Amino acid sequence: MLLKKFEDARAYDAPNHWGCHGLRLQGFEEGGPTNQWVGFSQFLPGGGAGPDSTPFEKVYVVLDGEMTVEWDGHTEVLRAMDSLTVPPGQVRRIENRTNHVCRMLVVIPYPPKD
Template identity: 40%
Template structure:
């Protein structure tokens, strides 16, 4: 068992994220699973993630609030609300924005390649 208390979650600044408070809960620099990293991010009103490719297969689960998700392969914008989830394969270009006046919380699960820690993207 590998327990990380909320107070032990490691803050980090993800590339292209503005106004987003991200905390690593499991994997990567906090230890735990070799093939996944789990984070929770708080999106302040007006915060955004610039269009960029995902570093790994990624699952988003909105825990609270609403976020606008834009795919960049011709998909329409999607509004994600509490308990909505989406899977993005590695390399899919996406952007996110909190267009509301309330904070939004997003659980992020990054799945690394089969083979373990040696194949984990360097910036997870």
């Protein structure tokens, strides 16, 4: 079992993100999860990511604020406690189009070991 306090979370830079501050809550440490890691992303107004895709699925959970998600000609706004599974290879773009910070949990599997 691994207990981590929020004040011990470490910042990380996510590729192709802007106006975003990411903290790793769990993952990549002894005693932590073995299948996935959990990030906490704070998107400033106008912040976002993409368009891009990953070879693995991920899950977004909006905790506070709003996040607009675009994929395959669709647009959807996620609000507090809405969640989204992004399948492997799905091109998506996300953007905080409000004047408030959007706070999200992101659950991502570890990269495959070569």
